[in-house]
Amino acid sequence: MSGVKLNNVIKRYGATQVIHGIDLGIDDGEFCVFxxxxxxxxxTLLRMVAGLEETTEGQINIGARDVTxxxxxxxxxxxxxxxxxxxxHMTVEQNMGFGLKMNGHPRSEIDAKVAEASRxxxxxxxxxxxxxALSGGQRQRVSIGRAIVRGPEVFLFDEPLSNLDxxxxxxxxxxxxxLHKEIGATMIYVTHDQVEAMTLADKxxxxxxxxxxxxxxxxxxxxxxxxxxxxxxxxxxxxxxLNGKCAAEGVDVPGLAMxxxxxxxAQNAGTEVSIGIRPEHAQIVDGDTHVVELTExxxxxxxAYLKAPTGEKIIVEERGDERSKTGDRVGLRxxxxxxxxxxxxxxxxxx
Amino acid sequence: xDNIAGTKSSLNWAVQISTLALVLLWLFPTVGLFVSSFRTxxxxxxxxxxxxxxxxxxxxxxxxxxxxxxxxxDLFVIEGQLFTNADIEVSAWxxxxxxxxxxxxxxxxxxSRDRTITVDVGGAYRFTATESQEGQRLPRxxxxxxxxxxxxxxxxxxxxxxxxxxxxxxxxxxNTLTVTIPATIIPILIAAFAxxxxxxxxxxxxxxxxxxxxxxxxVPLQLALIPLLKFHNEIGIGKGYIGVWMAHTGFGLPLAIxxxxxxxxxxxxxxxxxxxVDGATDFQIFVKIILPLSFPALASFAIFQFLWTWNDLLVAxxxxxxxxxxxxxxxxQIVELLGTRGGNWEILATSAFVSIxxxxxxxxxxxxxxxxxxxxxxxx
Numbered sequence: 001m002s003g004v005k006l007n008n009v010i011k012r013y014g015a016t017q018v019i020h021g022i023d024l025g026i027d028d029g030e031f032c033v034f035x036x037x038x039x040x041x042x043x044t045l046l047r048m049v050a051g052l053e054e055t056t057e058g059q060i061n062i063g064a065r066d067v068t069x070x071x072x073x074x075x076x077x078x079x080x081x082x083x084x085x086x087x088x089h090m091t092v093e094q095n096m097g098f099g100l101k102m103n104g105h106p107r108s109e110i111d112a113k114v115a116e117a118s119r120x121x122x123x124x125x126x127x128x129x130x131x132x133a134l135s136g137g138q139r140q141r142v143s144i145g146r147a148i149v150r151g152p153e154v155f156l157f158d159e160p161l162s163n164l165d166x167x168x169x170x171x172x173x174x175x176x177x178x179l180h181k182e183i184g185a186t187m188i189y190v191t192h193d194q195v196e197a198m199t200l201a202d203k204x205x206x207x208x209x210x211x212x213x214x215x216x217x218x219x220x221x222x223x224x225x226x227x228x229x230x231x232x233x234x235x236x237x238x239x240x241x242l243n244g245k246c247a248a249e250g251v252d253v254p255g256l257a258m259x260x261x262x263x264x265x266a267q268n269a270g271t272e273v274s275i276g277i278r279p280e281h282a283q284i285v286d287g288d289t290h291v292v293e294l295t296e297x298x299x300x301x302x303x304a305y306l307k308a309p310t311g312e313k314i315i316v317e318e319r320g321d322e323r324s325k326t327g328d329r330v331g332l333r334x335x336x337x338x339x340x341x342x343x344x345x346x347x348x349x350x351x
Numbered sequence: 352x353d354n355i356a357g358t359k360s361s362l363n364w365a366v367q368i369s370t371l372a373l374v375l376l377w378l379f380p381t382v383g384l385f386v387s388s389f390r391t392x393x394x395x396x397x398x399x400x401x402x403x404x405x406x407x408x409x410x411x412x413x414x415x416x417x418x419x420x421x422x423x424x425d426l427f428v429i430e431g432q433l434f435t436n437a438d439i440e441v442s443a444w445x446x447x448x449x450x451x452x453x454x455x456x457x458x459x460x461x462x463s464r465d466r467t468i469t470v471d472v473g474g475a476y477r478f479t480a481t482e483s484q485e486g487q488r489l490p491r492x493x494x495x496x497x498x499x500x501x502x503x504x505x506x507x508x509x510x511x512x513x514x515x516x517x518x519x520x521x522x523x524x525x526n527t528l529t530v531t532i533p534a535t536i537i538p539i540l541i542a543a544f545a546x547x548x549x550x551x552x553x554x555x556x557x558x559x560x561x562x563x564x565x566x567x568x569x570v571p572l573q574l575a576l577i578p579l580l581k582f583h584n585e586i587g588i589g590k591g592y593i594g595v596w597m598a599h600t601g602f603g604l605p606l607a608i609x610x611x612x613x614x615x616x617x618x619x620x621x622x623x624x625x626x627x628v629d630g631a632t633d634f635q636i637f638v639k640i641i642l643p644l645s646f647p648a649l650a651s652f653a654i655f656q657f658l659w660t661w662n663d664l665l666v667a668x669x670x671x672x673x674x675x676x677x678x679x680x681x682x683x684q685i686v687e688l689l690g691t692r693g694g695n696w697e698i699l700a701t702s703a704f705v706s707i708x709x710x711x712x713x714x715x716x717x718x719x720x721x722x723x724x725x726x727x728x729x730x731x
Contacts (some may be wrong), residue, residue, distance in 0.1 A: 007505035052624050073630030085621035089643040098639075150629070 002063025002153050003028045003186055004049060009058035011044055013212075018044055019210045026188065033197040034190045035233070036207035042304045043158055043209070045176065050079050050156050053308040062153055063307065069115050071173045073103070075154075078147035082159040084139045086131040092118075093143050099150040110149075117145040121175075122180065127261045137168040141175070148183065157189040161196065173199060194234060198222070206230050228347040231276050231340060232269070235302060240314045245346065251275055251341065255308035257289045260336050264350050272344035279303065280316040281338040284324050287331015290314065306332070358718065381707070387700035389502045397697045407498045410451060413491040416468070416478055427478040433474035443495040444470045450494035462490055470494065506701035517691050520702055523684040527706075528660060529592060529679060534599035534660040535653055536705035539553065541600065542607030543649065545636045549608065551616040551623060561612065567605035575601075576669050583670065591678070595671040601664070603656045609613060615641060650720035658710050682708045 002008050003027040007187045011019035026032045036044040049060060051072035053121045067075045078099070096117055097110040118124050120253040130141055140160055147155055155298050157176070161169045177200055180187055191197055198218045200229045204219065206213040206229070214226045218234075225231035229238050242255035250261040253275055260275060266314050290306040292311075302323045306314040316332070324330055341350040386400040418431040433441075443452035446468065454460055454471040465481040470492060478489070510520050548554075549561055566615035579601075583594045618641065626636045642649070644708050660666075664682040672677050679687075685702050692698045 044643075050617075050628060052627070072624075072628040077628065079625060079628045080620040081625060083619060083621045084627040085619065087622060087626075088638060098626070102626075102632075102635055146629075260594045 003030065004154055004188065005033075005059075005061040006045075006049075007061070009045070009048060009147055010056050011041075011048060011053060011061060012056045017210065019048070019334060022210075022212055022213065024212065027188060029184050029186055031187045031202045032205060033201035033203070033241075034188065034205050034207055034300040035192065035194060035197040036195045036213075037233070039209075040207040041210040042190045042192075042207050043047060044236060046156055046188060049154070049188060051074075051075050052079075062219055064250050076152050077154045077156055078150045078152035079158065080140070080143050080147050080160045082161070082162050082169070084131070084143040086139055086142055086146075088131055091128050091130055092123060092134070092145075095131065095142055096146045096149045099146065105170075111216055113151070114145075114151045120148065120179070121145045121271060129264070135170050135225040136164050137172060140164065140172060141166065144176070144179065148179075153186065155185055155187040157187065161191070161193070165313045169193075169196075172284040173218040176200060192288070193294055194236060198234070204234075226349055228274060228276070228342040228349075231342070231349075235278060237279050237315045237317075238327045239276045239278050239340075241342070242308065242312055242314070243310075244273050244275045250336075254309045255312040256332060257309055260339060262336055262339065262341060264341055268350055271350075273350065274342045274344055274347075276340040276342060277314075277334055278338070282314070282332055283335040284316055285331045285333045288329050289331050290329070292326055292330060295324060295326055297323070306330070358645050371598045378419070381711075384700050384704045384707070387696060388506055388704045389504070390697060391501050391503055391505070392695065392697045394498075395700075399588060401504075404500055407500060409498070409688060411492050411494045411496055413448065415491045416476055416489050420484060423479075426481065427482070427483050429478040429489070431476055433470065433476060433494060434496070435693060436498065439470050439474055439475055439496045439498045441470060441494050441496050445493045446490050448493060452495050466490070496543055504510060507705075509698060510701045510705060511688075517687065519700060520681060520684055520705055523679050527680045527682075530595055530599070531657060531660045532594045533592075534603070535656045536594060536606045538600045538603040538656060539653060542604055542611050542652070543642065543645070544637070545604075545608045546611035546615050546645075547641050549612045551636075551641075552620075552633060554730055564605050564608050564612075568609060570605075572602045572666070576665075580669055590671055590673045592671065595667060598666050598670045599656075599663070603659070607652050607656070609649050610652050612646060615667065618625040618644055647720045650717050652711060654717050654720070657713055661706075661710055 004024075006022050006024040008312060009019060009022045010017065022045060024317075032349065034045060037181075044053055048055050049062075051067070051070060058068070059066055062075055062077070063124050087098065090098065093114055100110045114127075118127060121144060123138070123141055123145055126142075128136060131142065134142065140163075142218045145162070159287050160176070161172050164172060173196055175305075177187075189196070189200060203215060203217050204218055204221055206217050208229055211325060213233075214221060214230045221230060221234045223232065228241065241254050241262045244251045244253035244255075244260070246252075246265040247259065248266050248269050250259045251265045251273060257273075284306075285306060290308055293306050293307050294305040295318075296303045296305075300319065302318045304316045304318055304322045306316060308314055314332070318324065342348065343350055368575050383400045386403050387395060390400070390403055393408050394403070398405075398426060399405055414433050416429060416431060416433075417625060418429045420429050422620065439492070441456045443455055445451040445453035446462060447453075454470070456470060459467050459469045459645070461467055464482075465478070466478070466484075468478045470476045476492060478484075510517055512519075512521065520721070549557060579598060580590075580594075583589060583597070588594045588597070620639060622644075623636055626640050631639065648730070662682065664680075664686070667680045667683060671680065672683055681702075682697075685699075685706060688699060688702055
């Protein structure tokens with residue numbers, strides 16, 4: 001078992017550069033999740049670790065070994081694909097044993113390892129079936145089993161749950177978390193689903209346009225984002241951003257019709273900023289500043305979509321028995337210490 | 352928007368009728384050959400294959416009666432049987448070619464010089480004369496007879512086993528197989544390798560190679576016949592099986608590579624990448640993953656190539672058949688039969704059916720792959 005280290009990794013397709021110098025360290029046994037909007041390069045980065053895409057510049061280490069120019073099979077990685085990528089003409093058993101067979105392991109050892117993996121993933125009843133006779137969840141389990149059997153140093157997951165329906169996705173998410181605990185191997189997991197990222201990860205890497213925006217533990221990213229992009233990407237519904245301007249006594253926010261007293265405002269007086277407020281940190285109170293345009297009741301919580309006097313939209317989470325109705329005129333209250341301030345031009349956090 | 356799923360197209364009937372027309376167009380000659388190949392020469396010449404199951408009415412050639420004369424009272428009598436086949440029933444008979452159906456069975460015909468003759472239903476005749484007919488020409492009997500349908504394996508026996516050198520197709524049949532089987536397998540082997548490389552291996556000039564293959568698809572093979580034969584003679588292959596295998600391989604390869612490459616390109620990339628991560632080499636990926644998954648495409652090309660080499664005459668004539676006649680293939684043999692046995696339809700029909708039987712079997716055994724392989728690559 002060993003960690004993964006990326007050192008100024010760059011990927012170009014001809015003249016187009018898609019990965020712009022990534023530096024990242026993933027510890028041994030860590031569960032690292034790459035998230036980002038589609039096209040941000042997270043899958044490309046994963047495939048570069050796997051060896052399926054050539055690394056244009058930079059260095060990739062797995063453990064102490066430099067694997068930058070090695071073949072995928074020599075890197076000690078196993079990959080689980082979104083499409084499962086099972087071999088349709090082989091049974092579950094043959095699918096799982098294929099990697100070992102290709103590397104010339106003896107029959108008895110293959111059988112033992114396949115049996116072990118199928119026990120972990122509860123696939124014993126399906127060993128003789130072909131993939132076509134399995135459901136989506138079972139197929140993905142086989143695909144994971146195929147990775148386990150090879151006993152890799154690093155597991156790579158490329159959006160493994162995207163093809164499953166919502167219920168199965170939750171189930172498999174738990175399964176993968178359990179697997180990580182049981183095996184303890186280093187895992188890199190690519191997803192665009194932030195729920196998966198938040199629940200599974202020891203460490204989340206937020207990517208945008210081939211650059212790392214922020215790396216950190218899930219709750220750190222949530223509570224303390226470095227910039228507006230991360231703040232907006234992590235959390236659902238997304239953080240509300242309202243334009244404002246710093247002044248000596250606080251941040252003047254027209255969308256809230258108030259000046260928010262914030263310590264950082266004084267030394268940045270005159271700067272155009274965005275103030276960020278999470279839906280769950282704001283409360284609807286009596287008032288006349290905002291109009292409720294729409295409410296979504298999900299049971300335990302409701303989301304009220306408010307329209308500010310400036311036309312900006314604000315989402316507020318509501319709990320309890322008293323909830324607002326469409327068309328209500330309301331006011332807004334929040335704890336200023338929970339609000340975050342971002343520079344409007346650079347989008348960086350002002351702390 | 353009246354073309355949504357679930358509603359029948361208004362041209363449905365046209366499709367149905369076209370299908371029916373195609374089926375009939377294809378079925379008529381095939382069934383005709385099949386039926387004719389089991390009939391006797393006589394029955395073929397008297398009626399078409401569509402009435403093969405009915406009673407056969409035929410005007411038989413004149414039979415001159417013959418037999419031992421004996422004396423019955425004051426008459427000299429000759430009795431006998433016109434036909435060897437007991438099932439034949441005479442429906443009419445006559446004694447002159449001008450009126451071959453003048454009498455019904457049982458009638459007594461008066462001939463010149465006080466002679467009479469009578470023929471019964473079974474073909475037995477009784478001839479009487481008032482003086483001895485020794486040394487005289489006996490009369491002829493024209494009969495119109497009905498016979499039950501008769502089916503025989505004799506034609507196949509002639510064509511496959513016992514016939515003389517010109518009729519016997521057995522040797523040509525095996526010669527054709529000798530040409531066809533390697534000429535199907537060799538191009539598939541080469542094309543499968545090439546198609547994998549063109550689909551999944553990265554090397555400079557790949558796109559250009561694919562373009563060349565596509566361009567070769569439209570080159571007519573007649574263009575290459577003479578230069579290729581010259582080439583074969585120069586390198587010492589000459590005319591023979593190796594030459595014809597090479598020629599068929601060459602002419603078949605562009606289509607094979609094109610078809611297989613298009614199919615293989617459509618295989619999911621993830622599967623191949625996963626195999627690569629699993630540690631399989633390119634060759635192992637090809638053998639263990641690509642080949643089994645490409646089976647429908649391989650089979651459909653195999654059918655194409657088999658049919659085309661089986662029915663080929665031109666390439667065999669140019670590259671194979673020499674003066675010894677040892678390497679004659681079936682197509683050539685049948686062409687010759689048309690000349691030597693042009694009137695013997697039973698032989699021709701049987702030969703033709705023998706030559707189409709194998710393609711038919713191949714086609715029906717593998718037609719599901721044919722459709723699947725043809726659609727593959729166009730629709731994912």
